[in-house]
Amino acid sequence: MKLTVLKEFLNESISHVSKAITSKTTIPILSGIKIDADTTGMTLTASDTDISIQSFIPMEKNDIRVIELKQSGSVVLPSKFFVEIIRKLPAQQIEIEVKDHFQTIIRSGSAEIQLMGLDPEEYPIMPGIEENRRVQIPSDLLKTMIKQTAFAVSTNEATPILTGILWTISDGKLKFTACDRHRLASRETNIDVDADFSLNNVSISGKTMNELSKILPDQNTLIDVVFADNQVLFKMSSILFYTRILDGTYPDTSKLIPQSFQTELAVGTQELADAIDRAYVLSREEKTNIVKLVMRDDQSIEVSSSSSELGKVTEELVVSRLNGELLRISFNSKYMLDALKVMDSAQVQIGFTGAMQPIIIRPDEESSLLQLILPYRTTN
Known part of the structure; x- marks a missing residue:
């Protein structure tokens, strides 16, 4: 792999995907960021098994040439060093070259950094999700709903289901509920779905929802939310955000x-x-x-x-x-x-x-x- 990329775009992509990286992972390769480069652009991926984030950098954006591709390829680079090094590079143009055994050379201005990369074949494949259960929510509304409920989730891991926000959809209304046994927060809104579309017992970690909120655009952009058996995918223009649905049945809080x-x-x-x-x-x-x-x-x-x-x-x-x-x-x-x-x-x-x-x-x-x-x- 060999390419040059504008620092501003690479930095933004890294800041999005690095939200999925945890220092507690037991799978060494997940402490890295996977980079794939081909003729369409560059894709960065990070995952901690609970959440996975992919960010795409196109070859061109707004008539600006973002990437010059000399050779397609993939590599996994240790996030701990990659994130910080890219941020501290002196020039706007960054060259990344992957040599034998995934040895990676990063050049910018007068700086040259060598990192030992890992084999991208060992990196877990992103979950495949069928898109037949999908809703659209304005980004600013989703951010507001997260802000109004996520603080009330439980921090006690002894009851994992209560560490999440419950999503329910019925009669064209989406409702978020969060409860930690001492307090409860709920927010409801009308959404445009088929009359027979319903959703219950989908609980997503409050911590994950807060991370998603940091990535969501502030403006009124429609976000696709795709529900699968044990995964939810949030699709933005250049970002895919996958998260696991929490196991268990959320208690009926309506009686409270x-x-x-x-x-x-x-x-x-x-x-x-x-x-x-x-x-x-x-x-x-x-x-x-x-x-x-x-x-x-x-x-x-x-x-x-x-x-x-x-x-x-x-x-x-x-x-x-x-x-x-x-x-x-x-x-x-x-x-x-x-x-x-x-x-x-x-x-x-x-x-x-x-x-x-x-x-x-x-x-x-x-x-x-x-x-x-x-x-x-x-x-x-």
Whole structure:
């Protein structure tokens, strides 16, 4: 293999695929990036068995000559060195030449680097996926849905299924659900699918979804999402992102969500977040994260950190609406802050069915996004 490639394009491709590389792999060749070059362009591949990413660099882009190919071929280069070396090369033109026994020479400006490559024949083949179960989702919407749910997945590997975001599609609606037993986040949207297209029990690792989010374009580009038996493929213009579906059955979380409330309040999203954030400073120091909310009959609420040896934060907020029984309720302030951060409205509605029942947070007058957190029982 012998070619020259523009550094800017190679760097971008490397940054995409390197998200699939882990230092914990037990298969030595997976610590490398596979490079294939032919007359169509250059393909970079990286995988950790759970996710695989392919990025394609065309010969030309926007009338710019990106690659000059002298000889087709393939090689696997150790990512640890390849990623850093390419970033630090002095010139915009990079020459890559693979000699006998996969010895690879990289030249740029006055620099010449030799790397010992590996046999690309030993690299696992990308999974073959039939594209008969496919949906299209705008990239910016997918990014938003990941942001509004991924933080609520479980970090406890003892229940692997809860470390993922559950995808369900029915009646033309796509829904994401994430739950770690203490909180739940869900977001729903209409998508353009055949009336009989349905999907259930497809759970994709939250960590993987966050990595995908970093690659997704910000603009309103349609992304193809292809579902197979145990794999999902996300297709972008020059990137293929494969991920494994988590094993197991996702629990039915619909029973957790109350259909009616004993108490409801509406309050400014940012004002409540700021007040809880200030109370969080002391509650965090005590490692309890517990903040208390007390409702008053003058259409106000009091937010306070639990009394501690360090001191106490107390703040009063006027709410725009407060109906029902007045409650005193304690909750994990970090969970509440995470929920409020992803609200896309100036006001939030919070629903309560009792001091020890789930708290439901929604954007005001909008039902496609829902956050649930469980309250804490405190001695006082």
